[in-house]
Amino acid sequence: xxxxxxxISIFIxxxxxxxxxxxxxxxxxxxAKVREKSxxxxxxxxxxxxxxxxxxxxxxxxxxxxxxxxxxxxxSGVLYVHENEILFEDILGNETHSFSMDKCKIxxxxxxxxxxxxxxxxxxxxxxxxxxxxxxxPLVHTIDENESTSELYSRLKTIKKAYKASKKVG
Numbered sequence: 001x002x003x004x005x006x007x008i009s010i011f012i013x014x015x016x017x018x019x020x021x022x023x024x025x026x027x028x029x030x031x032a033k034v035r036e037k038s039x040x041x042x043x044x045x046x047x048x049x050x051x052x053x054x055x056x057x058x059x060x061x062x063x064x065x066x067x068x069x070x071x072x073x074x075x076s077g078v079l080y081v082h083e084n085e086i087l088f089e090d091i092l093g094n095e096t097h098s099f100s101m102d103k104c105k106i107x108x109x110x111x112x113x114x115x116x117x118x119x120x121x122x123x124x125x126x127x128x129x130x131x132x133x134x135x136x137x138p139l140v141h142t143i144d145e146n147e148s149t150s151e152l153y154s155r156l157k158t159i160k161k162a163y164k165a166s167k168k169v170g
Contacts, residue, residue, distance in 0.1 A: 035075075035076050035091065038076070038091040038092075039055045039076045039077065039078065039091050040055070042077065042078045042089060042091055043055055043078050046078065046080060050080050050081070050082055052080060052081040052155070052159065053078055053079070053080035053081075054078065054079050054080070054133065054147065054152055055076065055077075055078055055133070055134075056076070056077060056078070056079045056088075056131045056132065056133055056152070057073035057075070057076050057131070057132055057133075057134055058073060058074060058075060058076070058077060058088065058090070058095065058129055058130060058131050059073055059074050059119070059129070059130040060074060060095065060127065060128070060129055060130075073132075074095075075090050075091065075092060075094070075095065076090075076091050076134075077089050077090040077091050077095065078091075079131060079152075081156070081159055084100065084101045084102065084163060085098045085099060085100055085101065086098070086099040086101065086104065086106075086122060086156065086160075087099075088122075088129065088131075095129075097126070097127050097129065099122050099124050099127075100124065101159075101160050101163045101164070103124050103125065104122050104123060104124040104160075105122070105123045105124075106120060106121070106122050106153070106156050106157055106160060107120065107121055107123070108120050108150075108153055109121050109130060118132065118149055118150070119131055119132040119149060120132075120149065120152070120153040120156070122156075131149075131152070132149040133147065133148055133149045133152055
């Protein structure tokens with residue numbers, strides 16, 4: 001009788017653990033779907049003449065250098081280039097920021113501490129923001145036009161270099 005009671009107790013603990021993990025997993029998938037839908041709506045709401053636009057995840061400040069962190073990003077949004085600015089719009093509208101091509105610095109940040117992701121940062125006098133592209137995650141459908149993080153970094157560096165060259169000529 002004691003053996004059967006121990007077996008039932010272990011089974012109940014295991015069942016509660018499985019149910020808890022299932023609820024957590026369903027909530028994570030639901031959150032990812034809502035974030036993806038919001039990012040897609042923001043992406044598609046930009047004027048059609050804006051060709052350089054990307055759905056990104058972001059952090060503000062210096063979270064990429066921390067050893068322990070609860071999650072690798074603070075939120076999602078759309079990064080795009082318009083005239084002489086690199087603009088970022090958060091899907092929640094909390095962290096919208098524009099970086100002037102004349103005053104911002106774009107640099108690569110390799111995350112050697114926990115290896116979760118590499119990112120690039122854009123810094124100006126007001127803000128330092130870290131960006132990366134979520135690519136190849138099986139649970140989330142990514143936008144086909146999105147480049148990888150390193151491709152996006154290279155593209156922004158090229159755009160900024162071309163902008164500076166055009167200012168010297170003109």
